Amino acid sequence: MDKKFKTKTGYCHVLPDNIVLTRDGVLGEISKIAVGNTMTRSMIIYSLFLVYLIYKVVTLYAIGDMVRAIFHLAVAVLLFFALLKRVNNSATPVIPRNKIKAVTFKKATALTRAYFLIDFEDEKGKLKKRIIMLPGSMSGGYEAAEGAVKIMQEEKLIA
Known part of the structure; x- marks a missing residue:
């Protein structure tokens, strides 16, 4: 039934x-x-966003904007652990x-x-x-x- x-x-x-x-x-x-029937697409999208955040951290650090660099780094770390949790x-x-x-x-x-x-x-x-x-x-x-x-x-x- x-x-x-x-x-x-x-x-x-x-x-x-x-x-x-x-x-x-x-x-x-x-x-x-x-999403489809797999998690692959969403994991790729989140991974690309993580790479972008890391790029932003490096460029912000290079120009001396430490506050925004630390903020972007914190978001990147949270996203990284969220990705690990959803593997x-x-x-x-x-x-x-x-x-x-x-x-x-x-x-x-x-x-x-x-x-x-x-x-x-x-x-x-x-x-x-x-x-x-x-x-x-x-x-x-x-x-x-x-x-x-x-x-x-x-x-x-x-x-």
Whole structure:
């Protein structure tokens, strides 16, 4: 039986053997174009931005603008650690349920959306993470999160 809940960019279908993420609407189309089904494009874009920031640090330091150089360096360091943290993330639309190691639900805060973090093993045997962002507070996020948690509990993916 197909159980589904709304996500930020479409729907999550919880099937007996797979979790399938579909994209629809404007946000889904934008994410299809921008990201596709891999993290490669976004990692390349962020890496290019990191290279640009490092270039700015060097040029600002060379002309003696230490305040802006330090600011750009701080942003570059934060971006570098954010990239390292996301190396094992995945954008795969299909996750086999027998490959799932853990599912964690993170509640929304004043500044963030609620989301599920799925730890799973990919086809190459590597441990990956898939984030399933739920709708924001302006689009019924609280109710969507409650329904999504209920489905994940019914399917015994979270306790």
